[in-house]
Amino acid sequence: MGDYYQTKKETELGVLIAVVEKQTPDKLVKEHLDELAFLAKTLDINIRQTFAQKIERPDKRTYVGSGKLKEIQSFIKMEKIDLLIFDDELSPSQLRNIENEVKIKVYDRSLLILDIFLRRAQTAQAKIQVELARFQYLLPRLTRMWTHLERQRGGRGTRGGAGEKEIETDKRLVRDRITLLKKQLTKVELQASTRRKSRTGIVRIALVGYTNAGKSSLMNLLGKESVYAKDELFATVDSTVRKVVINNLPFLLSDTVGFIRKLPHDLIASFRSTLAEVREADLLLHIIDVSSPAYEDQIKVVEQTLVELGGNQIRRINVYNKIDQLTEETPHPENDTKQKSIKISAKTKQNLPALKNLIFEEALIEHLKIYPNYIQPQSF
Numbered sequence: 001m002g003d004y005y006q007t008k009k010e011t012e013l014g015v016l017i018a019v020v021e022k023q024t025p026d027k028l029v030k031e032h033l034d035e036l037a038f039l040a041k042t043l044d045i046n047i048r049q050t051f052a053q054k055i056e057r058p059d060k061r062t063y064v065g066s067g068k069l070k071e072i073q074s075f076i077k078m079e080k081i082d083l084l085i086f087d088d089e090l091s092p093s094q095l096r097n098i099e100n101e102v103k104i105k106v107y108d109r110s111l112l113i114l115d116i117f118l119r120r121a122q123t124a125q126a127k128i129q130v131e132l133a134r135f136q137y138l139l140p141r142l143t144r145m146w147t148h149l150e151r152q153r154g155g156r157g158t159r160g161g162a163g164e165k166e167i168e169t170d171k172r173l174v175r176d177r178i179t180l181l182k183k184q185l186t187k188v189e190l191q192a193s194t195r196r197k198s199r200t201g202i203v204r205i206a207l208v209g210y211t212n213a214g215k216s217s218l219m220n221l222l223g224k225e226s227v228y229a230k231d232e233l234f235a236t237v238d239s240t241v242r243k244v245v246i247n248n249l250p251f252l253l254s255d256t257v258g259f260i261r262k263l264p265h266d267l268i269a270s271f272r273s274t275l276a277e278v279r280e281a282d283l284l285l286h287i288i289d290v291s292s293p294a295y296e297d298q299i300k301v302v303e304q305t306l307v308e309l310g311g312n313q314i315r316r317i318n319v320y321n322k323i324d325q326l327t328e329e330t331p332h333p334e335n336d337t338k339q340k341s342i343k344i345s346a347k348t349k350q351n352l353p354a355l356k357n358l359i360f361e362e363a364l365i366e367h368l369k370i371y372p373n374y375i376q377p378q379s380f
Contacts, residue, residue, distance in 0.1 A: 012082040203251040209287035210298035211258025284316035291325035
C-alpha cells in the first residue's frame with residue numbers, strides 16, 4: 001500500500017485555483033493564493049499561473065464555472081501543466097469530474113497539506129497519524145486516484161474472485177489498513193498519555209501559532225537542544241518537549257505542529273494525541289508572525305483551532321515575532337488589551353530577556369498552584 005502515498009521529488013508545473021465570494025477583497029484573495037503557492041513550493045511544485053473566480057458559490061460539479069474551466073484547460077495545454085491545485089477541499093465527484101475534463105492530476109488543499117505532513121513526519125507516531133489521515137481522505141476518492149483499476153479482475157486465484165473490480169479490492173485493502181493504523185495509533189496514544197502523566201508536578205508550557213510563525217526558532221532560543229527550524233510551512237510536524245529553566249524555575253516547553261486555515265479535519269483527528277500537549281498545558285505562548293500582511297487573520301485561525309481543541313480557556317501570552325522585518329509600510333501591532341503580549345525577534349534576539357521575564361512571571365503563577373510554599377528566587 002505504500003506506493004499509494006509516495007510523493008515525487010522532481011519539480012512539477014502547477015496552477016492554483018480559488019473560488020471566492022464576490023465581496024472578498026482582492027488583497028485577501030492574493031494572500032490566500034500566496035499561501036497556497038508556498039504550500040506547493042514545499043512539495044517542489046513550480047506554480048506557473050493562478051486563477052481566481054468570484055461567484056456566489058462553487059459549482060457543484062466542477063467547483064469553477066464552465067467558462068473558467070475552459071480557460072484553465074487552454075492554459076494547461078499551452079504551458080504543459082502537470083497538475084491543478086484548488087484552494088479548498090473538493091468532493092470526490094468534483095475531483096473526478098475535473099480530472100475527467102483536464103486529463104491531468106488534480107490536488108485540493110487537503111491533499112496538498114497531507115502530502116507535506118507525510119514528507120515532514122519523522123517519528124513513528126507522526127507517521128502513523130499522517131498515514132491514517134491520508135488513507136481516510138483517499139478512501140472515497142479511489143476511483144479518481146486510480147482510474148486504471150476500473151478494469152475487471154478475473155481468473156483463478158484472485159482475492160475477490162472473477163468479475164470483481166480491482167477498485168473494490170483496493171477499497172477493502174484501504175479499509176483494512178485504516179483499521180490496523182487506528183489500533184497502532186491507540187497503542188501509541190496510550191504510551192504518550194502515560195508519559196504526560198509522569199510529568200505531573202512541573203509546569204507545562206506549549207508553543208502554538210500559525211505555521212512558519214517562528215515557534216521552533218523560539219524553542220531553540222529557550223531550550224538547550226536544537227530542533228529543526230526553517231523558513232517553510234510545517235517545518236515541525238512531530239511534537240517536541242524540552243525541559244527549560246528560567247531564573248531557577250523549571251518547566252516543560254512543547255513545540256507543536258503549526259496551525260493553518262482549512263486544516264483537514266482528518267488530520268486534526270489523527271493528531272489529537274500530539275495536540276494533547278496543547279490541551280493539557282498550563283500556559284500557552286501564541287507565536288505570531290507580525291511581518292505577515294495576514295497576521296490578524298492568522299490569529300483568528302489559531303484562536304478558532306484552540307476552541308476546537310478545547311484549549312481556548314488556557315492562559316496565554318501573545319508573542320509578536322519577526323519585528324525585525326517590519327517597515328514603515330508594515331507598522332507594529334497595537335498593544336493587546338485582552339491578553340498579555342510582547343513584541344520580539346527570535347532571529348535578532350530583540351526583547352528576548354523581557355520575554356523570559358514574562359514567561360517566568362506567568363509560569364510562577366502556575367508553579368505556586370502546585371507548590372504553594374515555593375520560595376520565589378531573586379529576579380535576575
